[in-house]
Amino acid sequence: MSDPAWLGDLATTLNDRDVDPATLPRFAALLELVRDDPTAPTTVTDPAAGVAAHIADSLDGLTVPAIRHARTIADLGAGAGFPGLPLALARPSAHVHLVESLSRKCAFLERVLEVTHTTNASVACARAEEWSGRDVDVVTVRAVAPLNVLVEYAAPLLRIGGTLVAWKGRPEADEVADGAAAARTVGLEMGEPIALRPRPGANHRTLYLYSKVEATPDRFPRRAGMARKRPLSR
DSSP states (O other), rough: OOHHHHHHHHHHHHHHTTGGGGGGHHHHHHHHHHHHOOTOOOSSHHHHHHHIIIIIIIHHHSSSSSHOOOSEEEETOOOTTTHHHHHHHOOOOOOEEEEEHHHHHHHHHHHHHHHHTOOOOEEEESSSOOOOSSSSEEEEEEESSSSHHHHHHHHHGGGEEEEEEEESSSSOHHHHHHHHHHHHHHTTTEEEOEOOOOBBTTTOOOEEEEOSSOOTTTTTTTSSTTTSSSOOOO
16 A cells, blocks of 8 residues: 555655654654544544644744754643644754643653654643743743733743743734733743744644743742633733
C-alpha cells in the first residue's frame, strides 16, 4: 500500500518550517495516536486535517524568535499536546513542560510522549496557578481563555525577559484591550501581534505576544479559579 497523502503534506509542512526531516516519523506517530486513541481530547482526529489544524498551527510558533531560542517552554492547558508537543519535536534543545489540570488528558499526554519517543518534554498534571514551575523562557497557550486571563496565568511562571505567546483567532477589541491592561498589572508588556498566513480552518490566526518586563506582584498567582471568576480588566 502506498503512503497516505497526508504524509506528503506533513513532510512539506516540516520542510517549510526548517524542521529536521528525520522527525517525520515521530510527527506521524503523534497524528496516528490522535486518530486511533478514543480518549484523544480533540475533535480533529483525521491526520489529513491534523497536519494543518495541529502540526502547522503549532509550528507557526517558530516564527517567534523567543520560541526558536527558548531553553524552557511551558505549554498551559496542553490538552492533546498542541502546540507543546510539535514544538518539543522541532526544538530538541528545549524542554517543554505540558501543563494540564485534567488527569484523563494528562494520561493521554503520557502516552504521546511514549509513542513519539519524546524525552525533552514532561507532563505536569496541575492547574497553571498551582504548578511549581518558575523562571521559564516562554509560555505558550492555545484556545484556553481570554487574553486577560492568560497573561495572569503566565506572568508568575516567566523569567524577566520571558515571553507569553498566545494562539488566537480574531478576538474582539475589548478582549485585546483588557489583555493589555491586565498585562501591565502583572509585569508584562504587550508586543506587536503576528498575523499568520491563512489556511483552511484558520483564516484569521494571530499570535499575541507579551514580554515580562518587571517582577510580577507577590499577590499573583491568585487562588485557583480566581483569574476566570474575577478577571483583571481596564
